Amino acid sequence: MSWSIAEVARASGVTSRTLRHYDAIGLLPPAWVAGNGWRHYEQEQLLRLQQILLLRNLGLCLQAVAEILERDSRDGTVVVLRRHRRRLIEEQERLRRQLRTIDRTIDEMQEGGNMTADTMFDGFEHNPYEAEARQRWGDEAVDASYERMKGWTPADADKARAGYGRVHDGLAELLADGVAADDGRVQELVDLHYEVTGLFWTPNAEAYRGLGQMYVDDERFTRNIGQGNDALVAYLREAMSVYADTRLR
Amino acid sequence: MSWSIAEVARASGVTSRTLRHYDAIGLLPPAWVAGNGWRHYEQEQLLRLQQILLLRNLGLCLQAVAEILERDSRDGTVVVLRRHRRRLIEEQERLRRQLRTIDRTIDEMQEGGNMTADTMFDGFEHNPYEAEARQRWGDEAVDASYERMKGWTPADADKARAGYGRVHDGLAELLADGVAADDGRVQELVDLHYEVTGLFWTPNAEAYRGLGQMYVDDERFTRNIGQGNDALVAYLREAMSVYADTRLR
DNA sequence: GTACGTGTTGACGCAGCGTCAACCTCAACA
DNA sequence: TGTTGAGGTTGACGCTGCGTCAACACGTAC
Structure with missing residues (x-):
């Protein structure tokens, strides 16, 4: 049983362009490619795609996603996730600062500044x-x-x-x-x-x-x-x- | 009194490339350009640069910065800032979700998953x-x-x-x-x-x-x-x- | 035969610059 | 006067993660 690129796209919610992109960067090659160039995906690729989408939802870049999926070791994965966690926390701090400043600025401007x-x-x-x-x-x-x-x-x-x-x-x-x-x-x-x-x-x-x-x-x-x-x-x-x-x- | 691009860059902490970019997109044209093509900045441009950098620090894109500076009306500015504020809050919520998920994932992986x-x-x-x-x-x-x-x-x-x-x-x-x-x-x-x-x-x-x-x-x-x-x-x-x-x- | 849906590759575009490269200017020094 | 070095200039490509054409091939139904 295999799926065409459009079927996979519909089922997973990403576009076929995205799937082609993942193929191009080697992140998710199709199971096999027919003589006419058409990509065919099997269940294994669907599972990998699920993992990719989940990790991407965590905010990881495709590079980091690839690292995790290639290594396939618990420890390595945790290291990458921890690194990413630190980045998320910094990002959060940055957002907090920006929000405080923007609130102050809006207040001041409404006071007639x-x-x-x-x-x-x-x-x-x-x-x-x-x-x-x-x-x-x-x-x-x-x-x-x-x-x-x-x-x-x-x-x-x-x-x-x-x-x-x-x-x-x-x-x-x-x-x-x-x-x-x-x-x-x-x-x-x-x-x-x-x-x-x-x-x-x-x-x-x-x-x-x-x-x-x-x-x-x-x-x-x-x-x-x-x-x-x-x-x-x-x-x-x-x-x-x-x-x-x-x-x- | 005028400053060269490098002087402005040193004083403001941005690179000369950035200043050229701001010129290219019309956000911050120099006060005047000499016959040899050299950019010269006056105090007015420095003030505008300060405003640009402050707004950029709030996380606004250059497009939004330009809008604010061009309109130069209190109400319009507040509208743009509020819009941006909403985006920041959404972003914050997204980060919170990602952090929760990543924490759970790390926990699960350390339990031997x-x-x-x-x-x-x-x-x-x-x-x-x-x-x-x-x-x-x-x-x-x-x-x-x-x-x-x-x-x-x-x-x-x-x-x-x-x-x-x-x-x-x-x-x-x-x-x-x-x-x-x-x-x-x-x-x-x-x-x-x-x-x-x-x-x-x-x-x-x-x-x-x-x-x-x-x-x-x-x-x-x-x-x-x-x-x-x-x-x-x-x-x-x-x-x-x-x-x-x-x-x- | 032809129309339509689906597939392909290739290319540009996006934001905000970093980072060359190739070349010009100006002042100072030998 | 020639050279050197620290400035300046304009391109142009690169990065991320695809969206969005364009031009063309394939497959099935009418």
């Missing part, structure tokens, strides 16, 4: 270039920062979005008024700056001074923060340095 | 061709069956794996001994058969009779159950019919 850099990236403006951040500070620091962001309440997200902007705006006014960097009003704003920064990581005195210096040294930060007003960035660095000296450690 | 049809497909031998099952019984029935399988305890899975096999083996003996289909020993086995079937769905008297008839009518079931012994399948149908008459409804 829009897609300009202002609302969508305020929380990230001090961390806009992740790849370089990883180079500069190391993977652990960046990952830790993301970990921290995962625990944000909506109020935290709000603070992160608006916080730096308020600091910069306030500082610009005080600078224009000629207020000294160690003035209480300036230091109050820096306190907010430190608090917002704390949403991402917790710098000690030295690190906080270094952050201020980096704002000055790295033109990308200078541009983002000062918006053309380089004196403002220098002012912020100075104020952060004072803050570090007097309030941290 | 192997990858032959016996152990891996016993639970499915009465439902091997899902697509056709959906045609024959409808989506709701098949989905309900899967729902039921999700609630299986390990003991249930065990029963599903081994149950039908025990029924068929026992029936083959009784048939060989010439025991009548309405004999108590046969009906006891059918009771087990009904119980195992109940793991997938709950047939009433008529449906159960129909199931027995289908075993006879459909050669694939006949083959799986009788293993060449067609009389056994007829015997089972007869016994199921008696069981339906006397024990169901």
Whole structure:
């Protein structure tokens, strides 16, 4: 008893194209091929097809399916399945992160935000270039920062979005008024700056001074923060340095 | 102030190939292209790139990213994000199912099972061709069956794996001994058969009779159950019919 | 004879780039 | 001035798992 490719396709729910593909890559050759080129499948091939479809339903790629079916050893199979299991778990974690972020984003947009850099990236403006951040500070620091962001309440997200902007705006006014960097009003704003920064990581005195210096040294930060007003960035660095000296450690 | 493609690539962490791709599909054209063909990016493009990367991190395809950036309307964006959110949730559900199945499979294999049809497909031998099952019984029935399988305890899975096999083996003996289909020993086995079937769905008297008839009518079931012994399948149908008459409804 | 259903191989298409290859530009150094 | 090296450019193929033609052969029924 043998089945044609269309019969197998109908019974199994895959298309004949798929069966031809499985033949082409050697995953499921037909039992025999007639003189006219027609493929014929026997029960053995149907059983193999069932195994293939089940493994594919587990999300394994055809390569992995082939590995399992070729080896045909319990231990080897379990190894492949465990490897795949780890991948599934990572995938799940990735999905969880994406869902959390997308929910937050939808919330923020419905509160009247829009897609300009202002609302969508305020929380990230001090961390806009992740790849370089990883180079500069190391993977652990960046990952830790993301970990921290995962625990944000909506109020935290709000603070992160608006916080730096308020600091910069306030500082610009005080600078224009000629207020000294160690003035209480300036230091109050820096306190907010430190608090917002704390949403991402917790710098000690030295690190906080270094952050201020980096704002000055790295033109990308200078541009983002000062918006053309380089004196403002220098002012912020100075104020952060004072803050570090007097309030941290 | 403008940046070359390599500078943008370094700062953003994507490759220059990616940037060229984004240019090619019109997602992120450079600010201007010099006479020698060199791409130059300005701050505006960097901001757009940030938005692209953020949306891509949410798992959106570039098509969807483009939609969002082109429309630039809050409502449209939220619609796209919500649509994507639904996809993410479906994906999550799929992963959950795959993980449950793979865990069960690993467990079973470590208990000494192997990858032959016996152990891996016993639970499915009465439902091997899902697509056709959906045609024959409808989506709701098949989905309900899967729902039921999700609630299986390990003991249930065990029963599903081994149950039908025990029924068929026992029936083959009784048939060989010439025991009548309405004999108590046969009906006891059918009771087990009904119980195992109940793991997938709950047939009433008529449906159960129909199931027995289908075993006879459909050669694939006949083959799986009788293993060449067609009389056994007829015997089972007869016994199921008696069981339906006397024990169901 | 011909019409229709089913089979075949071959080829392109899809998403999002990675990875050559072959060639051009620009600044620096011998 | 020639060479070198680090940039840039445009193709073009490769990957996954098939879907979807196209062009052609085969088999059976009318």
